[in-house]
Every structure is written in structure tokens, then in C-alpha cells.
Amino acid sequence: MAAGRSSLSPDADRQNHRATLKLGPGEPLRLTLFLDGSVVEVFANGQACLTGRIYPTRNGSVGVGLFAREGHARVLSLDAYEMKAISRDRLTT
Numbered sequence: 001m002a003a004g005r006s007s008l009s010p011d012a013d014r015q016n017h018r019a020t021l022k023l024g025p026g027e028p029l030r031l032t033l034f035l036d037g038s039v040v041e042v043f044a045n046g047q048a049c050l051t052g053r054i055y056p057t058r059n060g061s062v063g064v065g066l067f068a069r070e071g072h073a074r075v076l077s078l079d080a081y082e083m084k085a086i087s088r089d090r091l092t093t
Contacts, residue, residue, distance in 0.1 A: 009055040019048040028076065033064065036083070
């Protein structure tokens with residue numbers, strides 16, 4: 001699925017969020033990503049942070065994808081953790 005197409009909601013933010021990040025020669029890009037309901041936060045190398053709202057209303061919009069533009073990228077490691085709900089009204093079976 002194409003980026004920005006996870007929602008059918010007309011309220012969805014469809015703009016691309018960008019930040020400038022200069023890496024030194026051979027310096028790897030380290031991303032920390034948090035997904036919490038309708039909020040996405042991305043931290044890059046402790047230098048940049050992007051935050052956005054999402055409205056994942058489509059059935060298949062529960063994944064995360066990585067891609068590189070104008071070049072290539074290689075994922076060296078990836079850790080994923082599922083957070084538990086903090087309130088009983090947010091629990092699902």
C-alpha cells in the first residue's frame with residue numbers, strides 16, 4: 001500500500017513530513033519509531049523528530065514499511081515491541 005493511503009477519512013493528514021539530517025561519512029541512520037493509536041513519532045539519531053497524526057481506517061493499514069529514495073538502504077537490525085493498553089476501555093480481545 002502506498003504511503004499516506006492507510007485511511008479513508010477526509011480528516012487524515014496527507015502531507016509528507018520531512019526533516020533535514022546530516023550524517024557523517026559511514027554514520028548509520030538510527031530510527032526510533034513510536035505508534036500509539038493515531039500518533040506517529042519518529043526520532044532520527046537524536047537530532048530530528050517528526051510527529052504526525054494518522055487515521056488508520058482501512059483493514060490492511062496496521063503495518064510499517066521502510067523505503068529509500070534516490071539510493072539504497074539496508075536494515076541491519078529491527079526490534080519491535082507491542083505496548084499494552086493503559087486503560088481498560090482501550091483493551092481489545
